[in-house]
Structures are given as C-alpha cells and as structure tokens.
Amino acid sequence: MSMSFYVSPEQIMHDKAEYAKKGCSKGKSVIVLQYDGGLLFVAENTQTTLYKVNEIYDKIGFAGVGRYSEFEALRIQGIRMADYQGYIYDRVDVTGKNIANWYSQVLSMHFSNPNEKPFEIELIVAELIDRYNSNIFYISYDGSIMSKKLYAVIGGNNDKFIQHLDTYYEEKMNLSRAVNLAVKIFVGTDNKVNDINYENFEVAILDATCISKRKFKRLNVKDYIK
Amino acid sequence: MLDIGNKFNENSFINLLKKEQFDPFSQYKVISEQYRDKIPVATTVVSIKFKDGVIIAGDRRATMGNIISNEYMNKVYKIDDYSAIGISGVVGICIEFVRLLELEFEHYEKIENSILSLEGKINRVASILRSNLLHALSGLVVMPIFVGYNKQAKKSAIYSFDIAGGKYEEREYHAIGSGSLWAKNTIKNFYKSALNEEKALNLVVQSLYEASENDSATGGPSVTKSIMPSVLVITNKGAKWITDRKIVEVVKKVVSKYYR
Numbered sequence: 001m002s003m004s005f006y007v008s009p010e011q012i013m014h015d016k017a018e019y020a021k022k023g024c025s026k027g028k029s030v031i032v033l034q035y036d037g038g039l040l041f042v043a044e045n046t047q048t049t050l051y052k053v054n055e056i057y058d059k060i061g062f063a064g065v066g067r068y069s070e071f072e073a074l075r076i077q078g079i080r081m082a083d084y085q086g087y088i089y090d091r092v093d094v095t096g097k098n099i100a101n102w103y104s105q106v107l108s109m110h111f112s113n114p115n116e117k118p119f120e121i122e123l124i125v126a127e128l129i130d131r132y133n134s135n136i137f138y139i140s141y142d143g144s145i146m147s148k149k150l151y152a153v154i155g156g157n158n159d160k161f162i163q164h165l166d167t168y169y170e171e172k173m174n175l176s177r178a179v180n181l182a183v184k185i186f187v188g189t190d191n192k193v194n195d196i197n198y199e200n201f202e203v204a205i206l207d208a209t210c211i212s213k214r215k216f217k218r219l220n221v222k223d224y225i226k
Numbered sequence: 227m228l229d230i231g232n233k234f235n236e237n238s239f240i241n242l243l244k245k246e247q248f249d250p251f252s253q254y255k256v257i258s259e260q261y262r263d264k265i266p267v268a269t270t271v272v273s274i275k276f277k278d279g280v281i282i283a284g285d286r287r288a289t290m291g292n293i294i295s296n297e298y299m300n301k302v303y304k305i306d307d308y309s310a311i312g313i314s315g316v317v318g319i320c321i322e323f324v325r326l327l328e329l330e331f332e333h334y335e336k337i338e339n340s341i342l343s344l345e346g347k348i349n350r351v352a353s354i355l356r357s358n359l360l361h362a363l364s365g366l367v368v369m370p371i372f373v374g375y376n377k378q379a380k381k382s383a384i385y386s387f388d389i390a391g392g393k394y395e396e397r398e399y400h401a402i403g404s405g406s407l408w409a410k411n412t413i414k415n416f417y418k419s420a421l422n423e424e425k426a427l428n429l430v431v432q433s434l435y436e437a438s439e440n441d442s443a444t445g446g447p448s449v450t451k452s453i454m455p456s457v458l459v460i461t462n463k464g465a466k467w468i469t470d471r472k473i474v475e476v477v478k479k480v481v482s483k484y485y486r
Contacts, residue, residue: 055336079336080242087243087329214332 016111016118020141023120027065029155031185032126032136033169035178038208038215039126039134042182045202053204055216057082059128060096061206065155066121066141074103074123091213096127100137100145108143118142122154128206128215132172161185179203179224198222239333240326240354262365263291268301268320270405270437270444271312273373273384274413275398276426279461280373280382283430284312285405285438286453287445297445302456305331307464309347309374314403315367319358323368327351344374348385348393356391363389371402375460382460405437405444412436423459427468431455432480447477 028044030052041053041063052071056062056078064071078099086094103123111118123139136148151169153161164185173181187196201221208215236242271284284301287294295317302312303324311327313320330350334342342350351372358368372385384396399417401410412433421429431447434455438446447454454477457468 049339051339054339076337079333083239083329083333083336084242084246087239087325088248 012114013112017142020111020118020120024066024122024141024154025156025158027067027122027155029153029157029161029186030063030065030124031151031153031161031165031182032061032063032124033151033165033178033182034132034134034149034171035175035205036172037131037175037205039128039136039206040175040178040182041126041202041204042179042186042221043202044186044200046200048199051202053202055214056099056125057086057094058091058213059206059215060094060099061124061126061128061204061216063124063126063154064121067119070119071121071123074106074119074121078103078125096125096135096137100125100139103139104143104145106143107139107141111142124152124154126152126206128208131208134206164188175205176224176226179219179221180226183221183225198225237334237337239330242333259365265366266290266295266317267315267443268299268317269314269403270401270409270434270441271301271314271371271403272401272406272409272413272430272433272437273312273371273396273399274417274421274426274430275382275384276421276423278423279375279459280384281423281426281430281457281459282310282312282371282373283434283455283457285434285445285455287443288317289443292442294445297451298453300456302458303328304458304465304467305347306341308377308460309344309372310458310460310465311351312371312373312402313368314406315369316365319361319366319368320370323354323358323370327354330354344376344383347374348372351385352387352391352393355387355389359390369402371400373460375462377462380462401433401437403444405434405441407437408440409433409437409444423461427457427459427472427476428480430457431473431476432483435477435480435484447473447481449474449477 030043032041041061043052045052050068053063054075062075062078082094082099107119110116119141122141125137127135136152138146138148138152151165168181198221203219203221205217205219206215207217266288268288273282282302286298288296288299304310305328311324313324331342331347367389370387375382384400386394386396386400399413413429416429435446438444454470454473457473459466
C-alpha cells in the first residue's frame with residue numbers, strides 16, 4: 001500500500017501561489033487607465049491576432065495576462081455569460097461586478113482544489129460608467145478580487161508600473177496623452193527608449209463618447225504617439 | 227466549467243441557449259385555428275436596390291384579425307452597420323427572432339473577433355427559420371427580408387426566405403407581408419435600375435402608400451398622428467435611418483399624386 005507524505009495545507013497553498021506567480025510574471029503587462037473620454041487598455045503583445053484585450057459586453061472590457069489558453073477560455077465563457085444575462089433580462093442588467101465576481105469564484109475554486117493546477121493568469125474586468133468614471137476589477141490567480149478606480153496593472157512588472165502610474169497619472173488626460181503615458185511606462189522600465197516597436201502594442205478603448213451601445217474599439221497605437 | 231469536452235469551439239448563441247435548456251423555438255404548442263385572431267400580426271416590408279446601396283422600409287401597423295393592435299410598431303431592424311432585417315408575421319415571434327439574430331451575430335463577432343460574412347448571416351437566418359417550420363405551419367409564421375451591403379465587393383444584396391428555410395437572392399427588389407402584392411406591383415411599374423437615393427426613397431414610400439390603400443392590415447402614413455413608415459438606407463458608409471421629417475416631405479409629394 002502506498003502512502004502519501006503529509007504536507008501541511010499552508011505549504012500546499014504557498015507552493016501553488018509560487019507556481020502561479022511565476023507563470024503570471026512571465027507574461028507582459030497590461031495597463032488600464034481612465035482618460036477624459038473613457039477607458040484605455042494598453043498591452044505589450046507581440047502576437048498580431050491573439051489579443052490580450054477584448055470586448056465582453058457593451059461597456060465591459062476584459063484583459064488577461066499569463067497563459068493565453070487559460071484566459072482565452074475564461075474570456076469566451078464571460079462573453080457567454082454576459083450575452084445570456086443580457087438576453088433573459090436586458091442589456092443594462094449586465095454588470096462588470098457580476099462578471100468579475102464569477103471570474104473570481106472560478107479562479108479561487110481552481111486554486112484551492114488539491115487535484116488541479118492553479119490558473120497562471122491575472123485578469124482585469126473593466127466597466128465604463130461615464131467619461132470620467134469606471135469600475136476596474138483586478139482579479140488575481142488565486143481568485144482574490146480588488147476594485148480600483150482610475151487605473152490598474154496586471155502581469156510582469158506590476159509593482160513598478162503601478163509606482164509609475166502613481167507618480168505620473170493625471171485625471172482627465174486626453175486620449176493621446178494617456179496612450180503616450182502608458183507606452184512610456186512600458187518602454188521606460190525596460191530601458192530601450194530608442195527602439196520602440198509600435199507593432200508590439202495592443203491598444204483598445206471603451207469609448208464613452210460614441211453613440212452606439214457597444215463602446216469597445218481597437219486602435220492603432222501609431223496614430224496616437226507623439 | 228470550461229467545456230473541455232466540446233468537440234469544436236462553440237460560437238453560436240442559439241446553441242448556447244439550447245444547452246441551457248432554453249430552446250426559443252420549441253416552447254410553443256401548435257395552436258388551433260380559432261385562436262389565430264388573438265395574435266397580433268405585422269405586415270408589409272419593401273426593399274429595393276439603388277445605385278449606391280439598398281433601401282428597406284416598413285409600414286407601422288400590427289393587426290389582430292380585424293382589430294388594429296398597434297399603430298406604430300417598427301418592422302425594420304438594423305442588425306449591424308452593413309445589414310438590416312425587415313419582418314412580417316406573428317409579432318411576438320418576429321421580435322424575439324430579431325433579438326436572437328442580433329445577439330447571434332454579435333456573439334460570434336465577440337468570440338471570433340471578426341464579423342460574420344453576409345453569406346454566413348443569411349445561412350444562419352435560413353436555418354433558424356427552418357427550425358421554426360412546425361410552428362409556421364400551424365400559423366406562427368416569421369417571414370423576414372434580409373438586406374446587406376458587401377463593402378469589399380461594393381454590392382448590395384436582398385434576400386428573401388420561405389418558412390422551410392429556403393433562401394433566395396433577389397435581383398432588384400422584394401416585398402413581404404399582406405400588402406406585398408400591391409407594393410411589389412407599384413415598384414415593378416416604376417422601378418429602373420441604378421436609381422438614385424432620392425428616387426429610391428420616393429418609390430418605397432409610394433409602394434407602401436399603395437399597399438395601405440388596398441390592404442387594411444398595412445398602415446398608411448399619417449401626418450396628423452405623425453406616423454411615418456420606418457426607412458433604413460445602407461450604403462458603403464453604413465446604415466442610416468431616414469428621419470421622420472424627411473419622410474413627411476416625401477409622403478406629401480407622393481400623396482399629392484392621388485389628389486382629385
């Protein structure tokens with residue numbers, strides 16, 4: 001008869017967290033910040049069609065870092081949930097909080113299940129309220145969820161980027177300034193100012209000024225760089 | 227949770243609903259003849275191609291037997307920037323059908339990050355209609371007309387359908403609903419290929435007016451009650467609604483031909 005060694009629950013959780021953290025930190029970051037016309041998503045992404053930033057619903061955007069296959073599966077499930085909810089009730093009844101909560105439940109369930117490997121991802125679910133306000137939900141690999149205002153960062157250089165945003169972020173920036181700030185934060189921390197490859201940036205907005213009900217738009221970063 | 231058992235990537239909203247035990251097209255029982263008059267029905271929608279695109283217009287009346295159940299319902303729906311749908315048939319199911327269709331295309335677009343092709347949309351419409359066949363035979367008919375503009379090919383398209391899911395591309399124009407006979411005849415008499423937008427607008431309004439003169443289930447334009455047909459134009463610049471103010475002008479011009 002085989003016997004498994006005793007490992008304390010603390011140790012298991014600690015190991016899992018280490019494992020997940022390692023996976024997440026490999027991924028390049030995504031910055032989400034409020035500008036004077038909505039919400040801006042900027043991601044460093046060398047893939048051309050495998051997006052990190054996506055549309056979930058009318059005013060709800062999604063960003064993921066880490067293992068692509070994992071956050072892609074969650075993204076699709078989020079869209080299904082949002083569309084289903086919007087169909088049985090009304091479009092206004094789909095909220096970012098609801099979706100963020102669901103993601104948080106899934107991640108924490110997988111994190112604490114002893115037979116499964118934890119997700120190696122971090123997510124942002126961002127819901128636009130109006131031009132100057134948003135609900136930004138940051139969801140970690142273990143399912144812990146935080147609600148933020150104005151800006152948030154996930155992935156690799158998380159702490160460094162947040163520090164930069166704390167110092168340089170101004171309220172009511174225009175779009176071009178917001179894009180430039182985000183790109184500068186990406187480039188600055190890697191110390192390679194001269195050879196910026198703009199192809200590597202994925203930019204999208206939730207545009208509070210557009211009339212149509214679906215506010216999500218992809219942008220070309222080159223149009224906004226000064 | 228993640229549906230790893232799925233053999234292929236599911237991107238249909240309607241199939242998702244079915245999986246959630248909510249099949250929108252199986253919940254109605256076949257109804258008997260005597261209750262038909264209790265269900266509101268929507269009628270006439272016309273569509274014609276013109277030089278720069280396609281125009282679609284519908285009257286605003288819904289009837290329940292000999293009773294007018296609604297005097298200002300909308301039968302033309304914009305699906306996305308380059309396609310629209312007009313409906314006739316049982317109002318309740320029609321509205322549900324349009325809602326589902328819009329979501330079906332949006333769902334695909336969000337999941338795949340690309341817009342469904344015009345042909346893809348048409349095939350989807352046809353297969354949804356086919357799934358409603360039994361109800362259509364028992365009187366719960368949905369009869370759409372689908373118009374779209376293909377930006378790459380710079381071509382507009384009008385598609386008509388039958389209840390069994392047959393789909394037909396129309397060459398120049400088409401009309402559906404109880405007033406379609408008169409509307410279509412009017413268009414047939416005055417249609418020329420490559421009309422400009424102004425003339426196309428005049429023609430759809432005139433055809434609906436003609437239909438309302440002869441068919442009690444088609445509502446005519448009413449200046450006093452400010453009820454105007456809903457008209458949508460799709461060109462390479464996208465879909466745009468024609469304002470009521472503009473339509474009033476056209477109606478006045480059209481109606482003046484009938485003064486005695």
